[in-house]
Amino acid sequence: NAGVTQTPKFQVLKTGQSMTLQCAQDMNHEYMSWYRQDPGMGLRLIHYSVGAGITDQGEVPNGYNVSRSTTEDFPLRLLSAAPSQTSVYFCASSAWQFSGNTIYFGEGSWLTVV
Amino acid sequence: TQLLEQSPQFLSIQEGENLTVYCNSSSVFSSLQWYRQEPGEGPVLLVTVVTGGEVKKLKRLTFQFGDARKDSSLHITAAQPGDTGLYLCAGPRGGNQFYFGTGTSLTVIP
Numbered sequence: 001n002a003g004v005t006q007t008p009k010f011q012v013l014k015t016g017q018s019m020t021l022q023c024a025q026d027m028n029h030e031y032m033s034w035y036r037q038d039p040g041m042g043l044r045l046i047h048y049s050v051g052a053g054i055t056d057q058g059e060v061p062n063g064y065n066v067s068r069s070t071t072e073d074f075p076l077r078l079l080s081a082a083p084s085q086t087s088v089y090f091c092a093s094s095a096w097q098f099s100g101n102t103i104y105f106g107e108g109s110w111l112t113v114v
Numbered sequence: 115t116q117l118l119e120q121s122p123q124f125l126s127i128q129e130g131e132n133l134t135v136y137c138n139s140s141s142v143f144s145s146l147q148w149y150r151q152e153p154g155e156g157p158v159l160l161v162t163v164v165t166g167g168e169v170k171k172l173k174r175l176t177f178q179f180g181d182a183r184k185d186s187s188l189h190i191t192a193a194q195p196g197d198t199g200l201y202l203c204a205g206p207r208g209g210n211q212f213y214f215g216t217g218t219s220l221t222v223i224p
Contacts, residue, residue, distance in 0.1 A: 004156075033212065035214070040123060040216060040217075041116070041216060041217075042116065042118070042120070042202055042214040042215050042216040042217045043157070043202065043204075043214035044214070045211055045212065045213065045214075048211065048212075058211060059211075059213075090156050090157075092156070094212075102159045103147075103149075103157075103159065103204075103212065104156075105156025105157050105158075106156055107154070107155055107156055108154070108155070108156055
């Protein structure tokens with residue numbers, strides 16, 4: 001059972017570099033989202049998508065881009081990495097809006113920006 | 115300021131003790147969920163509460179949704195080391211956004 005798959009698991013970037021965190025789900029979920037997790041802050045929503053071709057900003061979108069060309073994939077792009085983007089990133093998906101629906105998470109991507 | 119504030123932030127207790135974790139907001143939520151996250155993994159859903167005043171039990175875990183649907187609590191009876199983890203409350207806001215609380219890190223010492 002694949003569920004939500006994130007790659008890479010670990011990444012070290014230099015300040016100013018760009019990279020893409022990949023996310024794929026095999027549950028045919030319409031809703032996908034990206035969160036970052038920092039100590040004492042819980043999970044903060046970066047970007048989300050309610051279906052292919054539709055994306056929107058969450059709480060902390062600056063410095064990140066997303067696209068949703070297919071139902072399955074929702075990559076997160078860091079345009080010019082900064083040390084403040086050092087964090088653990090989680091991709092998540094859900095069948096639709098949340099009234100009782102379960103949100104499924106990937107295992108996380110640990111990103112360090114030096 | 116976080117939309118959902120959890121307390122306490124850290125909790126370390128002995129096996130067999132009881133504990134309560136709180137999730138508070140100034141906003142009304144149509145529903146709230148509780149997740150548990152273990153180190154190196156993503157959060158996993160424990161329960162969803164929908165109705166104000168609702169109480170749900172999951173073995174030794176009791177979840178309550180406040181009457182005004184602005185807060186929730188999680189009570190664990192006779193905690194066990196397997197309960198160790200980060201507990202997160204979460205709820206929908208604005209239709210398409212889903213917010214998580216600040217989290218409570220629980221350690222149960224054998």
